[in-house]
Amino acid sequence: MSFYIYVLEQLVRHKNLIDQLPFAIAAVKLIERIPGLRADAYFRGMKIMAADEFALRRAREILMNRFPEKLDFREPEVIYKSNPPQEPVMRMTIETPHPHEAAVRNWLRARPAQIVAIARGQPRTVIHALAPQSDLLGCDDALRQVASAETHVTLAFSHYQSIDRLHQRQA
Numbered sequence: 781m782s783f784y785i786y787v788l789e790q791l792v793r794h795k796n797l798i799d800q801l802p803f804a805i806a807a808v809k810l811i812e813r814i815p816g817l818r819a820d821a822y823f824r825g826m827k828i829m830a831a832d833e834f835a836l837r838r839a840r841e842i843l844m845n846r847f848p849e850k851l852d853f854r855e856p857e858v859i860y861k862s863n864p865p866q867e868p869v870m871r872m873t874i875e876t877p878h879p880h881e882a883a884v885r886n887w888l889r890a891r892p893a894q895i896v897a898i899a900r901g902q903p904r905t906v907i908h909a910l911a912p913q914s915d916l917l918g919c920d921d922a923l924r925q926v927a928s929a930e931t932h933v934t935l936a937f938s939h940y941q942s943i944d945r946l947h948q949r950q951a
Contacts, residue, residue: 784831789829791825792807800824811843815835829859833856860943870938872908876907884926887922
């Protein structure tokens with residue numbers, strides 16, 4: 781059994797139903813085997829918790845296939861720890877064609893990201909970085925736009941960091 785730290789949550793409702801529980805129970809069964817994902821059924825809809833955006837995306841694809849145009853997906857939200865407030869920091873591995881390395885590094889610098897290592901090879905470069913989850917929503921699509929469609933991103937939970945420390949680094 782794998783252990784995941786869930787850093788994102790998303791609420792999903794069926795647009796045409798007042799009582800959401802039957803839908804939510806059926807939807808949980810459809811997506812319960814996705815790695816890095818947990819879903820719970822409630823009378824107001826379904827709550828999905830995910831280890832990364834990719835698990836949320838996979839759940840959305842499955843649910844939209846089963847319930848086309850009938851679902852309302854709320855925006856994903858970062859799950860913060862409290863007492864003291866802490867945000868999840870993600871370990872990123874970005875693999876990109878060598879000519880796009882600078883574009884990826886510039887994209888990372890525009891966020892409070894820390895580049896940990898760069899492995900340059902031909903024809904690809906692999907960049908390892910750490911960044912707060914809140915600054916990474918939509919990162920896969922964004923990096924493909926600024927670098928290349930051949931850019932691939934993987935994310936994994938690294939640690940929690942004080943929100944105060946994150947803001948100090950940004951200043």
